Amino acid sequence: MKSLIALPILLLLPILATAQHSYVGIQNSTRKSMVSVMMNPAEINNFDRKVEVNFVGVNALFVNNILSFSDLTSIQENLLEDLMSKANTQVNGDTHGSALLPSFGINLGKWSLGWANQFNSRVALHQINPDLGNSVIRSASASGGTTYQLSNPNNQRVNGVMWFESGIVVGRELINNANSKLSVGSNIKILVPVNYTNVGVSQLSGTLTVQNGVASLSNASGTMNLTYNRDIIDARNLRLDYSNLEINSPSSVGLDFGVNYQAKKNGKVWINSGISVTNIGNLKFGTSNVSNNLRINIPAGSSFRIDRFDLDLENTLDQLTGSGFFTLDDTQENIQVGLPTTFALYSEIKLTDQFFVSAFWQQMVKNQDKNNQVPFVNVFAVTPSMLFGKFEVFSPWGYFQISELTGGLGFRYGGFFLSSQTVLTSLLANRGTADVQMGLSWGFGQRRQ
Template identity: 30%
Template sequence: MKKSLLLLSSVITFVSYSQDHFSGINTSKRVGILNSTVNPAELINMTNTYEISIFNVSTIVSNNKITFQEIMKGENIDDKFFSGNEPANMRLDAVIYGPAFAMKYKKWAFGLNSTAYVKANAIDVDVNFGKALTNSFVGVDHINTHYNQRMNAASWGEIGLSASRNLFDNNTHKFSAGATFKLLFPGSFMNLGVSNLEGDVTNVLGNVNLTNATAQVNIAYSGSLANNYNDASNYSKFFAGGLNGVGADIGVNYQWKQKRYDEEVNENASPTTDYKLNLGLSVRNIGTMTFKDNNNVSTNYNLNIDASQGESLNLNQFDGSESITDIEQVLLDSGYLTKTDGQKDFRIKLPTVINIYADYQLASKWYVSAYIQQKLNDDSENDFTTIQNVLTLTPRFSGKHYEIYVPFTKNEVSDFTTGFGFRLGGFYMGSGSIVTALINDSTQADFYLGFRVGI
């Protein structure tokens, strides 16, 4: 059960392979398809007339308890994760932007892209309950949580069709709007939600039991994640469920323009148009997808363990669990679950967010950008995938063919992080947390890279 609760095996596997994704580069002055994933209105601002995106990947692992250095040292993760009084959270979030193409034509710009997503999360886990599940306390403890503890994972694919248009454009001001229509391909999903858990946990010589307990339980799964959540390959079934959903991004953009001389080409050249200020507002991930598979199920239960009748649930039974179906079977065999409702096919909402950003030219090639990501969904609901609230400030030195930047980020789960990134031509690489991970007690590790060609 402790494996299922933490998802640590899956997290460590993903780190070895490879929430503000692409922190710092996603608001780059070198505008391309990557910028349009934040705001589709940016597509008309592309630096080149045509762009081909080859490959872009970003992976973020964050939590609010364990530092990156503690993980690398192999310290007792269970004890660290369930320390203190604040609920424990861990998020793995990976995105892969596959082959994509975009072009400008007069006042219009159009794009076609493909994307794959992976999310694996432990959300608001009660630390006292966690200690009980990992046998790290001895005696009796009363659990009383008034929120929903979740173990949640999902994978899906998207194909996006984007369009952007200039609405107004003169020598000083430019307004544009854009939208992306998404075809959604749900891959696999699992959710274990335990809300309003109240009960007594006893540990006598390693024998851990839950008694006098009540809770509402949601168990849902579809596709490969029903089988084994520790097998990384089960998270890669991005398009396995076929076309079963639609989504959309919409956005607007404003630029305050100015003339400048491109000193990198020729200091005596004619002036070109650049922006002094670039502002954007977008709403992303509007939509839902329906999971359909032969093993589909989403069931709500009531858990009731009556101590007056001598009832208790032995929590040691969960130690060998490697799938959501294993956990469900143990609970069903106990006889303490009562089904309230359920369905075979179920719908999951995308993690809708509002993005607001501003990029300002301080002097010559020096810029600074501010970026806000605010989620509109409640992570406690069982029919949502998750996303984090993020605030990022990024100073950078940006030339025509190169860029160096340092993002400073406040994340909802991992708090403050600092990273570093660079761009050289169409290639870029960076991290939103590498600096704090190396020199401080950072609870986040992330990395991204990509390559695109402009024509």
């Protein structure tokens, strides 16, 4: 069962270098780039120069509600085991990131066009019961006997996803005069799914007993979902076979759209605000990805061991259905997985020629409990920044849905930036969040007015 919980993490971490999340801080910089366009496609109308080229952008974040920063740095082996053993509340965690690949935008008068390429990946733990998680993971080393009464109406999920997207960005100025500028933009994206894994247990009630290294569930009911890529699991030797992992063909279309408004004073922008909705659409996987839904019914007086499963989820499925306690309701191929559709609202204010402050709010608009839904971490952030010519220093302060308060620091010189949304609170307040953001872009051509 430990393998069941750890599987999405094992599937992604070997190739996880960077799911998509905002570049909090730098995306609201005074210098607009393709990073800003990923937040709101209408920002393609606000580049300083005629052409803007993004060479690379990396954003990686780990956030959780249990472990502190010192815990993260001191863990030598099993992060998942430490996470469960220290928990006294539902466990939530998210490891995600994005790699913004070579992309560009160009201004053509009132119109602007661009091409944006991005790779996304995510591993998430969602509302895991600590008694269940800790007992399952640590049952092999447990001694004596412990009994837990489980009653969890929510869907406890372990989830992993990877996909690539390539989009055509179109922007249009609607109004542009000495006092204001109003523009719109959209990013129409071709989606290329790579992998999706989900283990979900919903409406679970029952008795969990850990006795001398054996974890058993009895008098239990609920539902269970197992979604995985059959081509990755090598049933012959119970290992992950990445030689079979292939990028699927483009399967569907996604959409971002946004509106941007600028207020000007003496021809200079002093307020830049926007609204956007991003990641509208679904990832459509082929026949290699399969979703199995089961009903759990373990009557009183009977028990089922949950500590003997392995990485071969098809073998695990056979064990579950063969026990007589798990009934397979349906199996689906060609599954569709909802993208993390989010709503964002932001405003950037120029207080002096050198001092700026921005506020940014991003909220997911879909139900994160669904097994066929990529989850997301909501965030609100305020970022003061100081500008000295081409050099900018900024400090994003945010409230993340999982880890709450974060504070970071970053700098930009021209088109190069390096920052962290969390470094200050991680080091000074020992918060359990860590991240890094880095990128390089360059503007070419005539400077725009």
